Amino acid sequence: MSPIHMSESDNLMQPEARAELSYARAKLEAFEVKVAGAKRLGWSPVIRQRFRYYTPDECYEAALLRLIDPTSRWLDVGCGRDIFPSNRPLAQLLSKRCKTLVGVDPSPNIEQNSLVHRRARTTLEEYVSEQQFDLVSLRMVAEHIPDPAAAVSALARLTTVGGKVVIYTVSKLSPSSLIAASTPLAFHHILKRLLWRTQKDDTFPTVYRMNTRSELQLLFSKSGFTEEEFFYLNDCSSFARWRLTLILELCFERAFRFLGLRYPEVCLLGVYKRQPEV
Numbered sequence: 001m002s003p004i005h006m007s008e009s010d011n012l013m014q015p016e017a018r019a020e021l022s023y024a025r026a027k028l029e030a031f032e033v034k035v036a037g038a039k040r041l042g043w044s045p046v047i048r049q050r051f052r053y054y055t056p057d058e059c060y061e062a063a064l065l066r067l068i069d070p071t072s073r074w075l076d077v078g079c080g081r082d083i084f085p086s087n088r089p090l091a092q093l094l095s096k097r098c099k100t101l102v103g104v105d106p107s108p109n110i111e112q113n114s115l116v117h118r119r120a121r122t123t124l125e126e127y128v129s130e131q132q133f134d135l136v137s138l139r140m141v142a143e144h145i146p147d148p149a150a151a152v153s154a155l156a157r158l159t160t161v162g163g164k165v166v167i168y169t170v171s172k173l174s175p176s177s178l179i180a181a182s183t184p185l186a187f188h189h190i191l192k193r194l195l196w197r198t199q200k201d202d203t204f205p206t207v208y209r210m211n212t213r214s215e216l217q218l219l220f221s222k223s224g225f226t227e228e229e230f231f232y233l234n235d236c237s238s239f240a241r242w243r244l245t246l247i248l249e250l251c252f253e254r255a256f257r258f259l260g261l262r263y264p265e266v267c268l269l270g271v272y273k274r275q276p277e278v
Helices: 015-035 043-050 056-067 088-097 108-112 148-158 175-181 185-196 213-222 243-258
Strands: 073-077 100-104 118-120 133-139 159-170 225-234 266-274
Touching: 015 043, 015 056, 015 088, 043 243, 056 088, 056 133, 056 159, 056 225, 056 266, 108 118, 133 148, 148 159, 148 213, 148 225, 213 225, 213 266, 225 243
Parallel strands: 073 100, 073 133, 100 118, 133 159
Antiparallel strands: 159 266, 225 266
16 A cells, blocks of 8 residues: 555645545545454444544544655654554554564553564653654653653754654543542553553553643643644543443534534644754
8 A cells, every 4th residue: 555645636626625635535545554454344434434423543544544644754642552553554564564663661561562663662852863754743742741842852953854753642621530630640551441441551641731632732842843733632531431422422423523613522633744943
């Protein structure tokens, strides 16, 4: 499978429309890679497709699918044991497609990651590399960073001029984040195991210091980046484990979209491009 390409007629469209079309195609392609080996889809993806709804994870995966090609030098920060926990086939495809894939994570989970070409068990701020990267991704990492300024400074050091940083994280104003911020970590273990069957060693303390669009814009602009794309991703995963509650949540999400209202539970997806120094 090759990267997303635009046709001659697509190139006649306005830039915003072209980007939206490319992103829509990437979401569909990422989903098709995920289910390619399945003889029959389960009830959850069937329901989501009926509602024409893509999960925040699928949107993030699509964003990277659009950006990664055979020349890409890719740094994945906080990758743990999986690049895409919900879409390993796509992670395998992109791991093979890119020129370099380096994983950085202080957790011992990274030792179980078989898709990265090289791994470093350290923090982003302490990671030192002889090369820079034209793509850096942070999947559900920003909410755990205690010193955002130091982290973004490290990203600027590691990203080539013209390179891009993709941030995928939760909004600190979402109900789930507000609950997490006001409860102990032990409660997070119990709740995540109940709702998403998450393992205890995949749950980490949260601080939410770079989890709004304005906070991200300010942090990245100070380190020489500009915001290239930004999306609020409606998150209907809270009760997706059960069929009825998933349908109800998707109905609520559709109603909010119809009324032009922002859904309460959202994730953030931002793409930031490093500019030349003036």
